[in-house]
Amino acid sequence: MKAKSLFSLMLAVVLIGMVVSPVLADKPVGFDPVTGEETAWSNSTCAKIQSGTILDSAGNPIEVGFDEFGYNYQAHLFEGTYDSVDRKIDGLYGSQSGDFVDDALSMKWSDDWLSNVDCNNDQKLDRGLVNGVPSSISSGWLTNHVNGDYIDANGVEQHYTSFVKIGYFGPGNPLWGSYAILEEVYNDPAGDYHGVTIYSDPGLGHFITN
Incomplete structure (x- = not known):
């Protein structure tokens, strides 16, 4: 079966990959206190x-x-592979090789995870942006969706999918010290994995911000 440790590997992608269509409207930074x-x-x-x-x-x-x-930073999207998520196309994920490297990986994230603007003039996309003020720490939420295959012990090609939501909740949380897993859906029929393996409220859009 596909190594279940790929789950932790997939979340590591978030840290490396955090560095859309231009028809999307710009997001507001706040509201005028008078009007x-x-x-x-x-x-x-x-x-x-x-x-x-x-x-x-x-x-x-x-x-x-x-x-x-x-990467489509304007739209908060990534549609690529483990190979390309580190912004290198070299047949590796970082320094690692394996049959997972060419697996399809999709990511979506909120404005406060990684915005599409630079408000502090450091020539980088802002993280933790709230009302035009960045904190340099990704907050909000991010999702990963993986669609891949592997060769099992009998030499037969097998297929798996994985979907994960994570969110920022502040210091003291189990994932990287400040984040938590909200949902994991893992399907690998050959490995006898079917459906939701982790689920917790509140879902997307209900996180504290920095």
């Missing part, structure tokens, strides 16, 4: 991806839409 009107990103001092001043880990300007690795 109650939204203050949109386009009317704020926060730099947007379209400005060309926000850089990736290699120092290149981030662009709207999907890049060659599968």
Whole structure:
């Protein structure tokens, strides 16, 4: 069966990968205290991806839409593989090799996990952004969805899928000290895994922020 330890490996992707379609509207940074009107990103001092001043880990300007690795930072999406999540296409996940490297990986995240703007002028996408102020710590939520295959002990190709939600709850929580697993759905018929293996409230959208 596919090693169940891939679950922890998949969550490690979140740390490495945290570094959409441009038709999406900019998100508001807050509301005017007098008029109650939204203050949109386009009317704020926060730099947007379209400005060309926000850089990736290699120092290149981030662009709207999907890049060659599968990241679409504008839309808070990743559609790629374990190979490409570290922004290198070299047949490895970090320094690791294995049959999981080419498994399909999808990620989605909230604005406060990793935003699509730079409000503190450090030329990086802001983390933990609340009302235009970043904390540099990813809060909110993130999901991982993996779709892959492997060769079992009898030489037969098998298929598995995995879906995980995690959220930020502050210091003292079990995952990386500040996060918790909200749901894991793991299906591997050959390994006799079927459906939800972890589930807890509150679901997405009910987390504390920094």
